[in-house]
Amino acid sequence: MKEKIYLYPIWVRIWHWLNALLFLLLVLTGLSMQYAAKDSLLFPFNVSVTVHNTCGIILVFNFLFFAFANRFTWNGKYYNIRWKRYGKELWRQIRFYSYGIFKKEPHPFPVTKKRKFNPLQQLSYVIAMYILIPLIIISGIGLLFPEITLNVLFGKSGIWLTDLFHQFLGFSLTIFWLIHLYFCTIGKTATSNFKSMIDGWH
């Protein structure tokens, strides 16, 4: 069709695949701790604890790298939501995914150098990267160093509440991840977005 655009600089790709790998390991080890049983589910408990802690710590640094790089390169501006017309644009995108896509309508917001994400993508990435991930990091640190966590809150164990919150965030991110994976198949072909994330060209 059109000529290709270079959308995913090398640091985004490295960050992204490291992030994806860590996330996968965190979900699997997290699940095997929560549903620990005598005949261990996936990993033995102590392996899960070690892997989960290690991946979590690496993820913190990876996230800081992402946040800094986004702050200081042009990639960050894709994450700035322009609120003025945002409501309408978002609605157009939702309508497209739930209706237009089956009518073979054209994408309402085709990928350009100026607009990498459609409004829905933008929203989900901002929520995942600037709300959920920071919160899961903070609650994770609270669990890693229980001495800094409140002992009792509203008569409940502080660690319990922190852990519940941590699990809730993990769950939300897993849901995000499922949707993310699926929507990445909506490209020129089902695999073209994945190729883009590997070689950088859209």
Added chain:
Amino acid sequence: MKNNTVISILMLMGLFIAIHSAVGQDTLKDNKFKNAVENHKCFKCHGQKYYSYYNEWTEKKVIKRMNPFYVIDSVKFYTQNHCSFKCIDCHDADYETFPHDGMLQMEGMSTCLDCHEDDEKTAKYHMEGIYKEYKASVHFKKYGTVFSCWMCHDPHKYKVTARENEDISNVIIYDNEMCLSCHSNGTNNTILSDSASKNMVAAHDWLPNQKLHFQNVRCLDCHVKIQNDSMVNHDILPKKDAVKRCVDCHSKNTILSATLYKFQSKESRSKLGFLNATILNNSYVVGANRNHILNKASLIIFGLVIILLIIHGILRIIIK
């Protein structure tokens, strides 16, 4: 001399008031201080770091340091199980004279069973069963009768705790201190063993968040075989048989229900059908606390999302 007596009596009254207010009237045993005046004869020397006496040979008052191991905490003494005792119920009456007769060191002390065997008042403690368990413990096997019940149950301050205390963290601290009095204390340990006590932190370095664990589980929970007939099992196992598998605690059928939380009321346990009620109020144990409502809810949401995505995908394929 007169002055001293007055001061002593005033101090004694002060002590009563202090303990009364600390313990609260309702938990006081009526006859707790039955022998307090009598015991004060001993406490005036054994109750503090310094003692004094009138030396009749030199005709001078002497002040000396008390051997710290012979100092007895009077507050703890009057809040323990045997609080209504006279010192000389257990010790020889000749201790009333000072200096104590050297031969008194040879006095044989009664064992728990001497008084409590077939004792109806303490039948619920299954003292005989405990004795049997104790004889199977590493301590007895290694040291025989040199090791005695008194070594853990300090005769001057042992108080039933696990059975009567609602707050689990107090129980954990109390019970662990019994073990740590030897196992992290060189002086106490060398009374039995040539080596100073092993470093407990190093011996348990396989356990992550060690401090958190030692505050939330008892030494006994890992070092004792689970049995259901007595409340506090006494057959401490050799180290190779100690609990090392994380999932023994961190799973739905956690052993903590048979050890640490055993004495928690049965009602609060059965309410939810599983341990959450009891454990949640004290500590959160990953893997053991599972909320079945949240479990179901998350499964349902997860399933719905997947179904939606699959439908969307199928429609995309069909319509293309």
